[in-house]
């Protein structure tokens with residue numbers, strides 16, 4: 450049995466979004482049916498549905514920053530009840546048995562985690578994301594949203610929040626450390642707030658000085674603009690203990706490595722479609738560490754939400770309706786967003802359904 454709901458889908462990378470009907474399963478077993486209130490627009494949605502990473506499975510609804518209210522629960526659900534405020538991020542399934550799942554790192558499941566969209570679910574269907582009215586998700590992949598955070602500012606935490614929180618927590622970034630956040634978009638603006646709340650001294654590295662005021666308001670001490678100084682990487686050489694790099698396109702990787710102190714670490718979370726060669730010499734000189742990080746596990750996602758609730762950290766957002774998403778994508782790609790677009794899913798109510 451299934452529930453028909455409205456969702457925004459594309460039938461191909463160049464096609465516009467259309468409001469269509471899709472089916473969600475009736476909650477069974479440990480399923481939670483969520484009435485979606487807000488859905489964030491992550492740059493990964495754009496990379497995926499514009500097929501920049503290849504392998505997009507059309508027709509597709511993306512969206513993995515989901516916040517809403519529990520509408521119904523399956524008979525085996527123990528953690529949630531109707532009315533609870535909850536969120537869903539990038540994962541809706543994993544094996545639950547491997548070493549990584551047992552440690553709470555479902556994001557690294559050795560048997561392949563199931564993504565919230567563009568993945569094959571256990572029933573053989575392609576998972577459809579959160580640009581939708583409702584979604585059915587197993588309770589293990591559902592987190593609780595603190596009461597102090599509104600749905601729209603909380604939704605982006607489910608990807609942008611955890612993707613920046615996880616490396617900052619894993620590598621124990623905090624007081625006494627000089628941290629740079631490269632790229633001040635959806636992820637970057639969460640990284641600045643979280644690193645600052647952990648007591649680090651934060652610099653933002655951006656191409657221009659345009660976002661300086663925003664960077665300071667988010668808790669950064671300064672903004673450094675790569676485009677303003679021909680010798681930028683030489684000028685700021687050896688300055689940082691840790692760089693959280695959120696840049697979504699190719700950049701000067703050896704240059705960024707030079708910004709680290711000896712023993713410093715740079716973690717890449719951005720996913721430029723073409724990838725980049727590893728500058729081995731800038732790693733060995735100064736015994737530097739270059740690492741990558743992919744969202745976070747479920748327990749860690751709950752820790753992040755609780756941390757953000759306690760420190761009153763939410764996303765800085767621009768709210769859009771279901772008809773504004775194509776235009777919003779163009780603006781994200783141009784870097785014209787402060788700092789996350791969030792779809793108000795109540796705008797589905799009046800939207801006319803088109804042929805799928």
Ligand SMILES: NC(=O)c1ccc[n+]([C@@H]2O[C@H](COP(=O)([O-])OP(=O)(O)OC[C@H]3O[C@@H](n4cnc5c(N)ncnc54)[C@H](O)[C@@H]3O)[C@@H](O)[C@H]2O)c1
Pocket residue numbers: 490491492493494496608609612631632633634635636637655656695696697698699700717718719720721742743744781782783784786788
């Ligand atoms: N590793 C993960 O788990 C994970 C999770 C979410 C997103 N991502 C990826 O992280 C990246 C950032 O996502 P986002 O949603 O924050 O995107 P975004 O578009 O909101 O932010 C990207 C920022 O990078 C800046 N930028 C782009 N090209 C640049 C360049 N050449 N030099 C300097 N800055 C540049 C943009 O101006 C923007 O501020 C994307 O590639 C996304 O797919 C990875």
Ligand SMILES: [Zn+2]
Pocket residue numbers: 491492493494513539608609
């Ligand atoms: Zn994302």
Ligand SMILES: [Zn+2]
Pocket residue numbers: 543544545546547548549550551555557558559560561
């Ligand atoms: Zn597993």
